[in-house]
Amino acid sequence: MTETTPIAPSSRGPADHNVRSQIVEAATEHFSLYGYEKTTVSDLAKAIGFSKAYIYKFFDSKQAIGEVICANCLSAITNEVDEAIAGVSTASERLRRLFKTLVEASARLFFQDRKLYAIASAAAHERWQPVRAYEDHIRQVVMQIVLEGRKSGEFERKTPLDETANGIYLVMRPYIDPLLLQHNLDLAAEAHVQLSSLILRSLAP
Missing domain, CATH: 1.10.357.10 (Tetracycline Repressor, domain 2)
Known part of the structure; x- marks a missing residue:
């Protein structure tokens, strides 16, 4: 098969995959319940129990999580x-x-x-x-x-x-x-x- 560009986007911040995965998992659940457009990074921070600033160490925007x-x-x-x-x-x-x-x-x-x-x-x-x-x-x-x-x-x-x-x-x-x-x-x-x-x-x- 011919090589293709990886689908996964490049990540930012600490390479702590457990925390990144936790954020993505929580965001997936939150988006499923409330929708992507209506959810803010602040909403995600409250749902996960992290500060918004901490989330920004791993993702530079809501779109990056999306x-x-x-x-x-x-x-x-x-x-x-x-x-x-x-x-x-x-x-x-x-x-x-x-x-x-x-x-x-x-x-x-x-x-x-x-x-x-x-x-x-x-x-x-x-x-x-x-x-x-x-x-x-x-x-x-x-x-x-x-x-x-x-x-x-x-x-x-x-x-x-x-x-x-x-x-x-x-x-x-x-x-x-x-x-x-x-x-x-x-x-x-x-x-x-x-x-x-x-x-x-x-x-x-």
């Missing part, structure tokens, strides 16, 4: 994707499973925890680093699948590779981008099946 939570959610999705396509023998089936897993994992996040989904929406809107890294990772996975399909003779080889991979990603995007998925949820289950078939027909040699 980025870690966002990165954790997106890493869970990419891990699920990697497991779904691992060991699949054909590029065509890998592409189908990629699209299916991305849609199902994204929709599950939307339905199971709407307040955390709001963090993902804010991250997508403001183009946080974990979102950019996630998109790069998905594009690289798509490109790798296309390369494998071309080597095996499953896919055509005339169209430039980057154009093909980006085109496939753009077809998937309305069903995996949190800002767009919320408007396409009713179609998502049917769309990934039909659009995967359409993509594969366009890739046929």
Whole structure:
């Protein structure tokens, strides 16, 4: 697999992972209950029992905490994707499973925890680093699948590779981008099946 930018954002302050994890865990719970926008760093400090100044030793802003939570959610999705396509023998089936897993994992996040989904929406809107890294990772996975399909003779080889991979990603995007998925949820289950078939027909040699 081609190397991609790590999804997790860089950290600040003391490298005390236990304290950082405690802050992130408490923030995740707090955001789930009260929402990202309505929560302040002062609210988090009271909930955790730390001073606001102490939290700022580890994170320079509420967004920095949100980025870690966002990165954790997106890493869970990419891990699920990697497991779904691992060991699949054909590029065509890998592409189908990629699209299916991305849609199902994204929709599950939307339905199971709407307040955390709001963090993902804010991250997508403001183009946080974990979102950019996630998109790069998905594009690289798509490109790798296309390369494998071309080597095996499953896919055509005339169209430039980057154009093909980006085109496939753009077809998937309305069903995996949190800002767009919320408007396409009713179609998502049917769309990934039909659009995967359409993509594969366009890739046929």
